[in-house]
Amino acid sequence: MSRRLVLLLALTCAVGVGNIYFPQAISPLIAAGLHESPDSASLVVTATQIGYTAGIFLLVPLGDRLPHRPFLVTLLALAGVGLLAAGCAPALPALVAAGAFVGVTTVAAQLVAPLAAGLVAADRRGAVMGTLLSGSIGGMLLARTFSGTLGEWLGWRAPYLVAAVVVLLLATVLAHALPVGTPSSRQPYRALLAEPLRLLRGEPELRRSCLYQATVFAGFSAVWTCLTFLLTGPAYGLGAQAVGMLALVGAATMVCTPFAGRLVDRIGPDPVNLVCMLGVLGSAAVLAVGARGGALGLAALVLGTLLLDIAMQCGMVANQARVFALRADARSRLNTAYMTCAYLGGSGGSWVGVRVYGQAGWRGVCALVAFLAALALARHVVALYGRTPRCDESPATSRH
Structure with a gap:
């Protein structure tokens, strides 16, 4: 692949993933604008x-099964239509439905990753995955x-209306710039x-990668969904803009994920x-100290949040590298299994x-994050040290 591609x-990853996360920062504004409670307005985030x-x-x-270029362009165009509908929604139920439709169609990043994994050598796969993930983080x-x-x-x-324009412009660019590609399967849809x-x-390696990402991403989503309530509540009394400014701190993750990818390759x-x-x-x-409020909090x-962002995203690089190495002819289906589990964890x-x-x-949210991370860590310790080598197997080859 060329650097330009x-x-x-x-x-493409940045735009697709951005559509999932930008409602988190405006949830209080949605609640106020549609005269709903904050809990009800948070359904927009969950539905997406x-x-x-x-x-x-x-x-x-x-x-x-399908050529990537027309498939990606069609999905982005549909996502643009969904964003327009969300921006014009007259009430919360219509907004929740439009948000769910946007979520269904803005899966471009999950199609890009398997496509890229098939276009690079195995010893560069981690680095390219890290670069794509930097786009998603951005x-x-x-x-x-x-x-x-x-x-x-x-x-x-x-934000919904501007995002719709950006998505439709990207769809136009991809229609001319993206290679068509050759499908790797002729299986029917069912x-x-x-x-x-x-x-x-x-695939045991797929199952444990799914568990790792589902648990960690669940904690990550809990933090970022509730962070809006904390910052706009009595402890800090800030506006929705503060959530977006705090998120910028995670820009350091964009530098860390390519490094993590090279480390995975080594x-x-x-x-x-x-x-x-x-x-x-x-x-x-x-994060638990943040409950105190003030400058220290x-x-x-x-x-x-910076530490959580770096840990979650670098872990995703490692997990995807493990998953994409399993079967070259089924990378989209492997990614489907992996990302479905990850986003079920995030939604939950x-x-x-x-x-x-x-x-x-x-503090209860922080305890939830710690509990979920401990579950993943316990499974990882079992994977690394819990397997008994066979008599014809060396200790080095017995480890995953």
């Missing part, structure tokens, strides 16, 4: 994430900042849908996963996080 694919999970499960397997961060700032200035509808479940049953994904899980546990402890939120984390925040406050 890598950058274009990274931009659930729609994204459904899109991964229902549409991403077709990446092994989209996530800029989307929160963009929506929080624009929403405070022009109202909650403006078989493609069933294949990720078969892969989950048959030493493998397991050591990288171990460090990332310990990082998530550490971030939970730091805000500093803890900045440091804790957002939903549970709001409930925990209502009952136990910010």
